[in-house]
Amino acid sequence: MSDYIVSARKYRPQTFDTLVGQGNIATTLKNAIKNDQLAQAFLFCGSRGVGKTSTARILAKTINCSNRTENIEACGECDSCLSFDEGQSLNVYELDAASNNSVDDIRNLIDQVRIAPQLGDFKVYIIDEVHMLSTAAFNAFLKTLEEPPKHAIFILATTEKHKIIPTILSRCQIFDFNRIQVADIAEHLKKIAVNEGIDAESEGLHLIAQKADGALRDALSIFDQIVSFAGKTITYQSVLANLNVLDYDYFFRLVDYALEEDITNSLLLYHEIVNHGFDGHQFLIGLSEHYRGLLVAKDPKTLDLLEVGESIKKRYKEQAATIEARHIMRALGVISTADTNYKSAKNQRLLVELVLMQLCSLKNELEKKSLN
Template sequence: MPMSEQRYLVAARKYRPQLFRELVAQEHVTETLKNALRLDRIGHAYLFSGPRGVGKTTAARLLAKAINCQTPLDQREDGAEPCRRCEACLAFEEGRSLNVLEIDAASNNRVEDVRELRETVRIPPQGARKKVYIIDEVHMLSNAAFNALLKTLEEPPPHVLFIFATTEPHKVLPTILSRCQRFDFRRIPVENIVARLREVCAAEGVEADDESLMLLARKGDGALRDALSAFDQAVSLCGTRLRYAELAQALGVVDIDLYFQVTEHVRTGNGAGMLQLVERVVGAGYDLQEFVIGLAEHVRNLLVARTLPDLSLIEAGEATRRRYAQVAEAFTEADLLRMLGLLAEAETALKQSAHPRLRLELTLLRLASLPHAVDLRRVLEQLDRLAQSAPEAPAAASSSAAADPSRGRTAGLSRLSTPTGSTTPQPAAPGSNLGSGPFGPPALQVRPSEKPGDSLAQATQSAAALMVAEAPEASFETLVSRWADVVQQIKQVRIHVGLLLEESRPLRLMHDTLELAVPGEHAERLLRNQETFLITQLHAHLSEAISIRRIRFVVQDRSVAATSAALPEEPEDPLELLRRLQQQVPALQQLIDRFGCEPLWQGN
């Protein structure tokens, strides 16, 4: 063909699906439509809804072409696909079919436009089975136009088919929705977009690596049309050889290496490196909010790699997935969750901040100074190993343990952390080596200059200081001593809860879980429903000494349940039953005494 007659088409139009099987990631729609064709159960109105660029209008065009295809169904591919060889198919693909009308509702949304459409509906198709009206962005019609279309849509002529497409189905009148068969299109997964882009690259003679295709697919954000538009732009910028580094710079996408540098600065606590990185981001002209969004996704990928053995949830190439798995070993799940929380706050604040760069710098500096989570079980295991390997323990500690062997390891730590005549250990200074792994050597190792007899005591004090500094826990003795005062405070807020707590008592405190003995199953059920309220009250009245996230209720008095189970099946006097419960349930008796009630039974 001469150059003057050649016509350039963008990839989204050039590679538009011509068969149902070519429609990407919408099998739930295409299979239903093909079955309707095979069974000759085509409705008179369809509504295709979903995000932009996922194939709504394309599916409408395919359905119109398949309905009017002149080839018998038993001779078609899959018994439903259009043949693309008959006159009806060729006329449709060449744009000269008079039986398929595409209408843009955004520019034809008046009542007069709908009245004109109602007049043309009466004209039968010319040499075809159906006359198809495809109305795109149907939610743009005015309410008056919708109402004018109602009667025609409900009872159209037998030769007419309406297909509506919209990205905002909630704006379509319910009276219109009730007259249509609705199909919801899905966002296209990144893997499907990459596979389609790879087919387009092979057809166009473009060489692209996996990271480049993944970048284009993510740029599409679930829309294949947007990804193909980004592909056209990439070819115009980079030619027929696409490489990730050059493509990311050309499209203005933040290089993933910057995100890995951020998490490396977080791991090492490098605040100066964070400030220099912000300077690079600003100098490169990146949008700061997009940078924070990308960083949050980066941390999310690290969390996936840290939590799951399967890395398929990370939308990246295989080499990048392995890199995520390697870097994620340096962080705990708690660290990554706290980082995500800070980034979510920063994303919201950047939208309203008058100084977005300062906000970004503050967020990254907070990430760099974020204290790392410490596993208390790991600390206790280190103490056990030190106790087994130490040459001898201090005499005071040995005699104390022999005198009171029932006290656990936590009590011993508390005793050693505040010895007589010494001050309470202070939190470790920033930058000191706490913990093990990527954050420094173990804090409990014995220095060569120390005396063998003092190694266990000093190491234990260090571990206790670490626990107090980074993971404060409640003092059970303080909780028990102040329990009565707390109960009185709760009674002033919710009297029925306070009355039940007067009959309850704390049993023990393990990490962040409080075990509470309750008088019976009735009290256990009521207090379990008030667990969140109880935790809030405990924190309010014991804020300096307690950190409880869960309460486990232990029923110790089952006399009520046993008595109830032993009651005879024969009905008894209700007043007698109430008196019995009054004696067995202390809370009921206190309610009666407080409010001056007396038993009363009113029969039917």
């Protein structure tokens, strides 16, 4: 049987310091442990893959460690840490509320809460997707959450905080997890690539990070997929091919054609894009994001808002210098209108082609207005 472990599990954070993009939350929890000011109920909120459950497990492991480091991290060597790492700790109880959301499930949990820990100071109850609990289960849980035994700590995790009843929210210390930045994900993937002996282009890793949309777990899953496809060498082109993402080069060329008022080559390039199987609506979204990138790149102060690799950022800066801000704004208006009308259009390809023709005519139109 293969010993292969997916990256999302193999590189799951084991300490507060290895959490990606959640430094403020890690610092707050470490200070709470250090000053002995731990709340008895926490609510971790945020989108998928940002580290809610990982943070809950790290907190559970750290507070029961008998030999914490000076940096308030679990030692990984004491009996409590070893039993936790082996998945045999009796002090940590995890419940998936998505599939265990009835009153009976909560009553079973409440019965366990009464039992004091045999090793360590705390028993930690992690309830994932807590918003899935039924109303009756929430009500059954309220009294225990309000007056838990001293040894009990509850950590609730959810992607949909608005679905949790106010009486539960009022009893919890709430932590809102950040969407992980593209640069942080790309840097983390780079470390993993080095560790796994994989030669990876930074632009390719940035593209994976963008596709993950702020979720580190998604990024690691995509990374594994690319490794299966490309082997030990990950290039920008291999990521493009595997993820079926439009190359930035298409958009740079289209803007150049628009500035040159070259309708013919614009239409031919769009024909090439369609033949590669790309959807017209996604193309419009990508084109609007490109023009937005050009607007951002016109000012050095906002250049860092571009979540792309350094070489792509340089290209944005160079192209932005050749186009006026008012031209970009008009182009964004044209694309936005087409985006709104796309689904109701009878001939969607013609709609996109009209957008390209309008973009190629903008420069001349703006020059005429300036003369008037």
